[in-house]
Amino acid sequence: MANVALIGNPNTGKTTLFNSLTDKYAFVGNWTGVTVEKKVGTLKNSDIQIVDLPGAYSLNPLTKDEAVVTNYLLTNRPDLILNITNASQLKRNLLLTIEVLERGLPVILILNMIDDLRRSGQSYDLDLISHRLGCQVATTNARGHKGINALRQQILNYQNISSQPLQLDYSGMLQQAIRQATEALQNDFDYDATTARWLTIEFINQSKAVREYASAKGLTPLLSQAPYYDAQKFADQIYENRLDFIEKLLADARQSVTSGGQPEVTSKIDKVVTNPILGLPIFAGIFYLMFKISFEWVGTPLSNLLDWFLSVPVSNTVNHFLIQVGAMAPLRSLVVNGIIAGVGGVLAFIPQIFTLFACISLLEDSGYMARAALVTDRLMQLIGLNGKSFIPLIIGFGCNVTGIMAARTIEQPKERLVTTLIMPFMSCSARLPIYGLVVAAFFPKHQALIVLSIYFLGIFVALLVAKFYQLLFHVKERSVFIIELPEYHLPRLDIIWHGTWDKGKGFIKKAGTIIFAGTVLIWLLSSFGPSGFVTDSTKSFAAVLGHALVPFFKPIGIAEWQAISALFTGVLAKEVITSSMMVMFHTSNKAVLIAALSQFMTPVAAYSMMIFVLLYIPCFATLATIKQETGSTKWMLFSVVMSLAIAYVTSFIVFQVGSLLF
Amino acid sequence: MINQQYTLNSFNCLNKPTASRLHNMGLCEGCPIKVIQRYPFHGPVIIENNHQRIGIRYRDFAALTGVEA
Numbered sequence: 214m215a216n217v218a219l220i221g222n223p224n225t226g227k228t229t230l231f232n233s234l235t236d237k238y239a240f241v242g243n244w245t246g247v248t249v250e251k252k253v254g255t256l257k258n259s260d261i262q263i264v265d266l267p268g269a270y271s272l273n274p275l276t277k278d279e280a281v282v283t284n285y286l287l288t289n290r291p292d293l294i295l296n297i298t299n300a301s302q303l304k305r306n307l308l309l310t311i312e313v314l315e316r317g318l319p320v321i322l323i324l325n326m327i328d329d330l331r332r333s334g335q336s337y338d339l340d341l342i343s344h345r346l347g348c349q350v351a352t353t354n355a356r357g358h359k360g361i362n363a364l365r366q367q368i369l370n371y372q373n374i375s376s377q378p379l380q381l382d383y384s385g386m387l388q389q390a391i392r393q394a395t396e397a398l399q400n401d402f403d404y405d406a407t408t409a410r411w412l413t414i415e416f417i418n419q420s421k422a423v424r425e426y427a428s429a430k431g432l433t434p435l436l437s438q439a440p441y442y443d444a445q446k447f448a449d450q451i452y453e454n455r456l457d458f459i460e461k462l463l464a465d466a467r468q469s470v471t472s473g474g475q476p477e478v479t480s481k482i483d484k485v486v487t488n489p490i491l492g493l494p495i496f497a498g499i500f501y502l503m504f505k506i507s508f509e510w511v512g513t514p515l516s517n518l519l520d521w522f523l524s525v526p527v528s529n530t531v532n533h534f535l536i537q538v539g540a541m542a543p544l545r546s547l548v549v550n551g552i553i554a555g556v557g558g559v560l561a562f563i564p565q566i567f568t569l570f571a572c573i574s575l576l577e578d579s580g581y582m583a584r585a586a587l588v589t590d591r592l593m594q595l596i597g598l599n600g601k602s603f604i605p606l607i608i609g610f611g612c613n614v615t616g617i618m619a620a621r622t623i624e625q626p627k628e629r630l631v632t633t634l635i636m637p638f639m640s641c642s643a644r645l646p647i648y649g650l651v652v653a654a655f656f657p658k659h660q661a662l663i664v665l666s667i668y669f670l671g672i673f674v675a676l677l678v679a680k681f682y683q684l685l686f687h688v689k690e691r692s693v694f695i696i697e698l699p700e701y702h703l704p705r706l707d708i709i710w711h712g713t714w715d716k717g718k719g720f721i722k723k724a725g726t727i728i729f730a731g732t733v734l735i736w737l738l739s740s741f742g743p744s745g746f747v748t749d750s751t752k753s754f755a756a757v758l759g760h761a762l763v764p765f766f767k768p769i770g771i772a773e774w775q776a777i778s779a780l781f782t783g784v785l786a787k788e789v790i791t792s793s794m795m796v797m798f799h800t801s802n803k804a805v806l807i808a809a810l811s812q813f814m815t816p817v818a819a820y821s822m823m824i825f826v827l828l829y830i831p832c833f834a835t836l837a838t839i840k841q842e843t844g845s846t847k848w849m850l851f852s853v854v855m856s857l858a859i860a861y862v863t864s865f866i867v868f869q870v871g872s873l874l875f
Numbered sequence: 876m877i878n879q880q881y882t883l884n885s886f887n888c889l890n891k892p893t894a895s896r897l898h899n900m901g902l903c904e905g906c907p908i909k910v911i912q913r914y915p916f917h918g919p920v921i922i923e924n925n926h927q928r929i930g931i932r933y934r935d936f937a938a939l940t941g942v943e944a
Contacts, residue, residue, distance in 0.1 A: 305899065487921065489915055587919055587930040590919050694935075697900070
């Protein structure tokens with residue numbers, strides 16, 4: 214089976230192309246770093262596998278994402294490399310192309326977004342580019358599905374593509390140094406000539422990944438010369454030689470130049486959304502609109518409809534059926550009050566969650582996210598982070614796990630660590646069901662506003678904690694903030710749908726697995742007690758456990774054992790809190806639960822509970838990701854203790870102060 | 876200062892990752908850039924070069940162009 218690797222700069226439409234070429238789609242976005250891990254798909258109607266690597270500016274990795282690409286080339290030998298470039302920005306894209314061509318594998322150079330180039334009145338002599346670089350050249354417009362079929366044919370023919378390593382003429386001493394080390398690697402370490410040359414050039418060019426590789430393999434011809442290479446500033450020379458080559462190539466290949474410049478639309482939109490004064494208010498407005506749509510205009514009405522459907526026709530039909538076939542009372546209780554109530558109670562929130570995801574995908578696809586990072590950079594600097602932390606944090610609103618993964622695009626390790634640690638305070642979608650329940654019960658008139666306030670509280674706590682970490686870790690290293698502002702795209706429905714589905718499918722999958730299991734567990738705990746099967750849940754194990762913890766939770770306003778037991782189960786997955794409540798109140802109807810809740814809680818206590826849910830211990834999946842990405846159990850445990858303490862203190866203050874005021 | 880042309884004079888005052896990222900984006904000493912937008916309180920500066928728009932920090936912008944910091 215053939216392997217094809219897709220490599221290119223960020224914002225070149227790489228993932229869109231991947232989706233058009235393959236049967237299986239991956240996530241698409243219009244800001245740097247959407248591809249957090251390499252993804253594999255199969256070329257349509259073939260058995261050729263295409264690997265979608267994260268976007269990289271060069272093979273000298275600054276981020277974890279870019280390191281994935283270099284390490285892939287160090288350890289794999291794909292049959293073909295698709296090097297995708299933004300046709301309008303060839304000068305910078307070709308810098309990576311040269312590095313890839315020097316590797317000496319068969320390459321197809323793809324000039325994507327070719328329509329944008331034509332619109333700006335330019336074109337290139339493709340044969341000349343192909344000849345000078347020694348690789349095939351294709352043009353596509355992935356968003357418009359143009360050139361995809363021709364490209365697919367070229368890929369299917371991969372066996373006929375010859376590999377001609379690019380032999381760029383590096384100047385004087387540098388050339389000599391490259392030749393010497395290459396020969397030594399060939400003779401002493403059995404590398405073929407092309408690989409040896411590529412390794413040498415990348416090593417001299419101070420690629421961190423290649424230097425680590427050389428140390429690990431003990432490549433002495435390179436390691437012993439490293440001080441000499443660096444003292445001679447060979448890396449700068451390599452850069453200059455490459456740039457000269459590219460400039461000459463592009464000057465020769467450019468066919469007609471009329472007036473260039475940024476296309477009108479992007480400039481016009483940017484005048485408004487990146488306005489120094491209006492930028493932040495517009496940003497806040499867009500997010501307010503997003504929440505309005507998700508929680509008031511579109512999401513909630515649909516959710517109510519689905520909830521009615523699950524709790525009335527479905528629940529009743531199943532109940533009648535079970536009575537007719539003569540099922541035992543405990544079994545009927547398990548199915549109706551346990552599974553349908555619990556899993557159904559969570560499924561009813563799908564419309565709200567998918568609406569929110571659709572909004573986030575729309576912002577990503579249009580190109581606004583990069584602007585959001587820019588306008589928030591100044592604020593983020595105050596807490597020792599930068600605007601780039603902002604995007605992972607926004608993604609964390611969907612799911613903390615993907616948010617933490619997206620933090621890989623942050624260059625500075627400490628900034629990445631802080632972003633990871635504050636991620637759990639971003640209110641993920643799994644916490645929405647419980648908010649939805651509380652606002653419906655206690656704040657029916659101000660649903661969007663109350664939920665938004667919880668989100669902002671989460672952000673506020675996160676910023677505060679980040680500032681604390683900044684002081685704790687003595688962050689002094691100068692941070693890096695360079696962000697590309699891609700062209701705006703008219704959002705495309707299928708890309709938004711893919712993005713929404715990709716973010717949301719995990720939620721549905723969880724409903725079938727961990728939420729289902731959690732629901733059954735809760736049903737067992739609340740239906741059995743010290744005396745066996747009980748119909749009155751106040752005599753169950755859950756009640757015993759809940760009652761025992763009342764003294765601890767009372768100061769923050771939660772005095773009901775049902776709510777306390779439910780909070781416990783939230784560590785499995787936050788969605789389980791809602792299903793636990795459904796099960797423990799023995800209802801499959803949201804309206805019944807809402808009525809029950811409002812009887813024995815004050816609005817202040819309910820708000821305090823929402824805060825506790827927002828801030829307390831992250832779910833298992835998030836904890837596992839923190840451990841994986843920081844590489845230490847210490848940070849994971851730290852996160853557990855820290856969040857529990859913060860949650861308790863914040864809820865305590867809000868409840869005590871709130872009770873005095875209202 | 877908006878819509879004004881500058882030339883990138885020196886990469887020496889930048890930290891290494893910043894300099895190499897700018898290099899990766901095709902920006903080098905002597906490159907002409909245009910300022911598209913700047914933000915108050917020494918916030919980021921949007922520059923344009925070769926049909927691409929890039930946001931950088933004011934401090935880096937000042938170091939690159941030699942504009943008073």
